Amino acid sequence: MHVIDSHTGGEPTRVILDGGPDLGAGPLAERAALLARDHVDFTRSVSLEPRGQVAMVCALLVPPVDPSCVTGVIYFDAGAVLGMCGHGTIGLAVTLAHMGRVGPGAHRIETPAGVVTVEVLDANTVTVTNVESCRLRADVSVEVPGLGTVTGDVAYGGNGFFLVDPSPLPVTPGNLRALTDATIATREALKAAGHGNEVDHVIFYGPSDTPGVHSRNFVLCPDDAYDRSPCGTGSSARLACLAARGRLPAGQEIVQESVIGSSYRLSYAPGPGGGVIPSITGRAYVMAESTLLFDPADPFRNGIPV
Numbered sequence: 064m065h066v067i068d069s070h071t072g073g074e075p076t077r078v079i080l081d082g083g084p085d086l087g088a089g090p091l092a093e094r095a096a097l098l099a100r101d102h103v104d105f106t107r108s109v110s111l112e113p114r115g116q117v118a119m120v121c122a123l124l125v126p127p128v129d130p131s132c133v134t135g136v137i138y139f140d141a142g143a144v145l146g147m148c149g150h151g152t153i154g155l156a157v158t159l160a161h162m163g164r165v166g167p168g169a170h171r172i173e174t175p176a177g178v179v180t181v182e183v184l185d186a187n188t189v190t191v192t193n194v195e196s197c198r199l200r201a202d203v204s205v206e207v208p209g210l211g212t213v214t215g216d217v218a219y220g221g222n223g224f225f226l227v228d229p230s231p232l233p234v235t236p237g238n239l240r241a242l243t244d245a246t247i248a249t250r251e252a253l254k255a256a257g258h259g260n261e262v263d264h265v266i267f268y269g270p271s272d273t274p275g276v277h278s279r280n281f282v283l284c285p286d287d288a289y290d291r292s293p294c295g296t297g298s299s300a301r302l303a304c305l306a307a308r309g310r311l312p313a314g315q316e317i318v319q320e321s322v323i324g325s326s327y328r329l330s331y332a333p334g335p336g337g338g339v340i341p342s343i344t345g346r347a348y349v350m351a352e353s354t355l356l357f358d359p360a361d362p363f364r365n366g367i368p369v
């Protein structure tokens with residue numbers, strides 16, 4: 064199995080070029096559901112340690128249904144198959160450019176959430192135009208053990224998010240353990256309150272001391288790792304919420320910082336369905352080209368269960 068690893072703002076992406084399971088030729092959302100239902104050993108074997116790493120998001124290349132797309136892709140981490148992935152799409156575009164499969168300019172990529180566009184600006188810089196994103200519910204409050212009442216918006220940006228601004232605790236690199244525990248507890252409280260189908264990521268927002276930055280975020284992913292990047296689909300959900308509150312006009316750019324200090328430039332255009340069409344610009348770097356080996360005698364060939 065050949066893979067190329069990159070990172071986008073510190074968040075890893077493993078592009079799987081061959082050797083994945085046969086998922087047929089149906090719509091990508093159906094193929095993603097098959098991957099989640101029937102191939103958990105495969106998804107864990109490539110994402111979890113010892114072959115993978117904490118926070119790994121994998122990008123399985125599949126033939127697109129739409130022939131105008133350069134590829135289809137299904138993203139997953141160790142905890143879930145994702146509808147879309149923003150940092151992964153930046154990493155994928157940089158990887159395809161590294162392989163000589165795309166040049167500078169615009170290209171379409173099919174994901175389970177829909178077709179997205181990438182604009183390759185240089186060898187490392189990519190703008191993703193995401194699927195239409197929208198706020199689903201404003202000011203949802205849940206009781207979270209240890210935190211009290213936590214209030215946020217439920218929004219869709221290719222994945223489902225609960226966005227809390229301001230964060231109940233400081234969003235700083237020194238606070239990663241407490242932020243992880245608090246966002247997991249918030250996600251569990253949302254599940255218990257019946258929002259489990261709408262939310263699989265939780266984001267807390269705090270101020271940044273970097274000049275020109277709109278805010279700093281901490282993003283909890285389905286595998287309980289935090290996103291080292293500012294999260295492309297989470298940023299899309301954020302744009303939808305800012306637009307719905309009248310706090311950001313269409314076309315105005317903001318900079319979103321992650322908890323480790325990497326950043327995306329964000330803006331949006333009005334969407335046809337009343338939401339927003341997000342643009343996310345970030346940088347990715349290719350780190351490794353590898354052949355993964357799976358020894359049947361290896362007791363951890365399907366990853367170390369977490």
Ligand code: PYC
Binds near residue numbers: 284
């Ligand atoms: O960038 O959309 C994203 C993402 C989702 C999960 C990890 N990163």
